[in-house]
Amino acid sequence: MPTNSIEVRELRKRFGKQTVLDGIHLDVAKGTIFALLGPNGAGKTTLIHILSTLIEPDGGTASIEGHDVIAERKAVRRSISLTGQFAAVDEVLTGKENIVMMCRLSGLTAQQSRERTAELLKQFELEDAAGKRVKTYSGGMRRRLDLAVSLVVNRPVLFLDEPTTGLDTVSRRSLWDLILRLKRRGMTIFLTTQYLEEADQLADEIAVLSGGRIVATGTPEQLKARVGGEVIELRNRQDEIIRTIPTSGSVQDIRHTLNELATSYPADTRVVIRKPSMDDVFLDLTDTKQKEATLA
Numbered sequence: 280m281p282t283n284s285i286e287v288r289e290l291r292k293r294f295g296k297q298t299v300l301d302g303i304h305l306d307v308a309k310g311t312i313f314a315l316l317g318p319n320g321a322g323k324t325t326l327i328h329i330l331s332t333l334i335e336p337d338g339g340t341a342s343i344e345g346h347d348v349i350a351e352r353k354a355v356r357r358s359i360s361l362t363g364q365f366a367a368v369d370e371v372l373t374g375k376e377n378i379v380m381m382c383r384l385s386g387l388t389a390q391q392s393r394e395r396t397a398e399l400l401k402q403f404e405l406e407d408a409a410g411k412r413v414k415t416y417s418g419g420m421r422r423r424l425d426l427a428v429s430l431v432v433n434r435p436v437l438f439l440d441e442p443t444t445g446l447d448t449v450s451r452r453s454l455w456d457l458i459l460r461l462k463r464r465g466m467t468i469f470l471t472t473q474y475l476e477e478a479d480q481l482a483d484e485i486a487v488l489s490g491g492r493i494v495a496t497g498t499p500e501q502l503k504a505r506v507g508g509e510v511i512e513l514r515n516r517q518d519e520i521i522r523t524i525p526t527s528g529s530v531q532d533i534r535h536t537l538n539e540l541a542t543s544y545p546a547d548t549r550v551v552i553r554k555p556s557m558d559d560v561f562l563d564l565t566d567t568k569q570k571e572a573t574l575a
């Protein structure tokens with residue numbers, strides 16, 4: 280059995296004249312959470328669509344659990360669950376009815392469907408809302424239902440396309456907990472996100488997609504270390520960040536930087552020196568085409 284759940288080599292995809300994926304190479308180890316991070320339009324959904332066999336690449340290869348996404352499409356589909364940005368649940372039905380329907384469509388008997396639905400409602404904290412129509416659900420409840428519906432049948436690999444986009448902080452954290460629980464059950468989870476904090480909190484490994492290429496991969500710590508040293512953060516009286524400046528962290532460098540800043544900012548500007556965050560990493564990596572070229 281392969282140790283990687285997902286392997287991608289030299290993957291390419293164009294839409295018309297636009298090259299969206301320009302030679303993607305990545306490995307996702309079994310039982311880990313992998314976050315694909317990238318700005319709007321970077322090609323994250325396109326990559327998920329190729330890996331889940333919804334569209335074909337123009338070049339390169341990709342495999343899921345050892346199955347090629349083009350030659351063994353059926354085997355790939357039997358290995359994956361997919362939760363998209365807009366999952367297909369019926370708004371007029373209740374949460375429970377939606378799960379039962381998906382169970383029956385997946386071939387479970389009426390008895391098995393009832394049992395599986397009860398399990399999923401509990402697992403995704405939807406027992407209280409089970410009898411309510413989905414159109415009355417909050418964003419967080421809706422996402423939990425999307426997840427429950429996509430997990431009716433146990434599959435080893437789960438694709439989550441921007442699972443928490445548009446959710447408030449509390450709902451986002453509750454979904455993170457659920458995702459971490461799925462990992463503890465042994466699932467491999469491939470998620471896309473625009474939220475750096477999400478990648479930082481959840482992922483064992485992160486890949487940053489920009490300009491059609493993976494411009495960096497590593498653990499959150501490795502990526503932060505790549506920015507190096509410390510960050511000087513200037514905050515105004517309202518405690519808003521007005522500027523961040525990378526520094527080596529040495530007394531000499533900090534003194535030199537602060538001397539220069541002292542003449543340009545009001546005297547009550549506050550200074551915070553901290554470790555780099557994922558935001559710093561992201562800006563550093565996606566800032567300029569020049570940087571992409573040198574890092575790729």
Ligand SMILES: Nc1ncnc2c1ncn2[C@@H]1O[C@H](COP(=O)(O)OP(=O)(O)OP(=O)(O)O)[C@@H](O)[C@H]1O
Binds near residue numbers: 295320325326
């Ligand atoms: N079927 C299609 N036909 C033509 N262009 C497409 C198609 N699908 C995607 N694109 C283009 O490919 C690029 C990447 O889109 P994609 O949806 O993969 O990005 P993304 O990183 O998921 O962005 P977002 O975070 O906004 O969802 C975009 O410029 C998009 O307009």
